[in-house]
Amino acid sequence: MSAKLARRDHRAAWLFLLPVLVVILLVAVWPLARTFYFAFTDAYLDDPSVYSIVWFDNFIEVLNDRSWWVAVRNTLVFTVISVAIETGLGLAIALLLNAAIPGRGLARAAILVPWAIPVVVATKMWEWMLNDQFGVINKILSGLGLVDHGIAWTASSSLIMGVVIFVDVWMTTPFMVLLILAGLQLISPEIFEAADVDGIPAWKRFWSITLPMLRPAIGVAVLFRVLDALRMFDLAYVLAASNENVMTVSIYARDRLISFQELGVGSAASTWVFLLVALVAIIIIGVLRLDRAAGT
Amino acid sequence: MASVSLHAVSKSFGTHAVIQGVELQIDDGEFVVFVGPSGCGKSTLLRIVAGLVAPSSGIVAIGGDDVTDVPASRRGVAFVFQSYALYPHMSVARNIGFALETLGMARDAVSQKVLGVARMLKVDHLMDRRPRELSGGQRQRVAIGRALVRQPEIFLFDEPLSNLDSDLRMEMRLEIARLHTELKTTMIYVTHDQSEAMTLADRIVVLNQGRVEQVGTPQQLYHAPDNRFVAGFIGSPRMNFLNVSSRQEGEVAVLTGAGNLSLALTTGDAQSGIAEIGIRPEALRLVAEGEGRIACILERVEDLGHEHFGYCRISDGTVWVIRLPQAPLPDRIGKPAGLDFAGSAVYAFAADGRRVAVGAGHVAEGPQP
């Protein structure tokens, strides 16, 4: 066996992988391990070297905290609703931009703008537009006679989650559009021409041709978006720093860790976040796989 | 100097065995062509010789030295790829000279050698162009130039002409033949094209499913194939086959089969059962119904201008191809006819595909109407 040549190649491969492995160990594996470790201690951030092991106390403390469960509920509500809207809207816009209409090139470029804008900036822009007294949205609404005085979008506890979802949809729909558009462009136009010649009505074409063929693209896009939405931090934080109505699990964990300096409890909360995201990822990937298996 | 020998070479990708126990001896200066159906492992075997693919087991030797563990660049081989694999971002001159540049040769020496090779291949007026600014034939020449400049001991070609149109292919075929006579370097050449194989090769290696079926000169393969596979693979249009049952009567095998076949062949003492016979299209003659050795129906005639092929259906559904001296009268098409051939033109095969040696011997009467 000429294992010698192969071994040389393997050695070369590890050499090329060395930088990425060092980085992964340094900024991912090691910090992750430390977080897991701290989760079992009663350490505080001001002096992390003094601590004792408290085993599962921190994990239990987090679970007994009403705020944690509020944060979990907020995160799940936010994820499900925003990803659902983004998928629907993304699909609609992608179909529109895939049609041969004048100006779609421009629109394809324009759609990237909300995606490229920093979350903080987008949040501030919408906060300003949704301002209760001077916001342009309220001005338009009262101009149309729909409301008689400005709605306090961002101050009202019942509306603020809606605002967070709305802004997130504005920012991340482009990502959906791009992935779905890429999926659409993989479908050969001849399939549609064939359906056209066969006289299949538009809605049926959509349900039985377009949608099934887009399933992989949409699946991947939804997976990415869900995992991203579950760790959402900046949008809610900038809009309403510690408003319980939009507190996500990431904000909760960071609050315990940084604001309250509770290294131990904060790490335990982070670990729960990790498990939550891992669980959802496994479920979604499982569903996608099953789908694929059922399809073949 | 550079002979090549492969000893018990095998290669699997995962569980898929692509090359299985190949033994091969190629002499110095020989032009050897690998042929075989698509996916049979020709390219893989060539890459094993080059050192681009490591064999799973076996020994590769070049010039008598075991090179199994020697990297490709140290084997003294040059490779011409089907897709040419020219470096798209480099000029023609740099493409040709890149290997020398990599060796660390002085720039003047490199450009001198490059120019020499370019002149020889008539691409010296293209030196500053990029590959995408060249025609297919010019790209091919540059790719050969890149191989030539390293003065390799062995040239390896993997279907180098298959991307060219037929005129250009003919021209480049002559060019490669000329190179071989001039350089007298060992060359191994993979192709799909029978006429390339027959005209270029000193010896042809027929591969099938990762095994060597037969090695021999083009004439040996054509006139004396070892087995049914080689008989069917070499020759165009391919050999006609018919399943037969045989009855041994002393030294003679009496064969019967579809189309009222009547044929007897001397087999000597060997009591080998003949399961199939083969006859080349050019050995068949179209005769009137009731005559000849096999009855058939002339279904269709193809007139290619300089030659004519008839397609004859035999009673078991087999269609035989026959080369006709001239186009038959149109009213014979669709009508029963007979096929005749000399007993010496018959190749006989055993059930496992091996060829059975037969003499032209006794030949029975024609078909009964």
Place this chain on the structure above:
Amino acid sequence: MDTATLSRPLRKPSSFHRAKRRIVRGLQIFALLLVLVYTLFPYYWAFVSSTKQGAALYHSALVPALDFTYYRQLIDNPIFMGSLLNSAYVAVCTTFLSLVIGVSAAYALGRIEFPQRRAVLMIVLMISIFPQVVVLSGMFELINWFGLFNRPSALILTYLLSTVPFTTWILTTFIREFPRELEEAAIIDGCSHFRILTKILLPLMGPSLASTGILAFILAWNEFLFALTFTLTDENRTVPVAIGLIAGTSRYEYPFGQIMAASVTVTLPLIAVVLVFQRRIVAGLTAGAVKG
């Protein structure tokens, strides 16, 4: 209706079809305009608002007043300009490092056969999806060890967590697209792996590197959580954090004019990049997702 679908549909006059096509076309163009307004108006409005002074800010005139006082104030504000510089420094360094590390890893993952290849790819993919907040405690410790706390350089280190897996993944799919024979030709020509990468592949990878680099740059430029957590003082902030933390003395004196001016300023380079490199960005985004 039910029977009509079974039998051959009645042939309508062509004027009917022409009218129908016009209506559909009209609706499509209207929808397209709606999409354009939806995506672009907020940014336009931010620009309009940033050029209005005093009371004019509170009037919803749709045309910009083109008064650039706020912009002048921003330029004169050393803290803001400092954070702009910090952002640029962090984003450029992060992009450069992630590309170098990513290309090297992508070569191994895309071009060399070795048994653990799939496992390494899976690890890279998994790291790119895990939530940043999870590594916060460990990262804190790491940064203190390196003595980088409250330094922009700390951010470069932490951003590698998000950018490196992602550049590795995308560049791997890009590298796989090169024909294998190109590399084999180079091997025969005597190239080492390093020479194949630097002399053959890298010169051909310009567009792929641009795609990937732009995405990494945008990611680093926009990052908020680590930047907020690992810098403490104003002169070390990056722009997103600086904008996020601008606050008025009370809710009613919120300095929206300045904030909008700052927002427009930090976003302008991004938008320029996005419009110029639109195709490359889309190529990068979809290379990672659709083909992976």
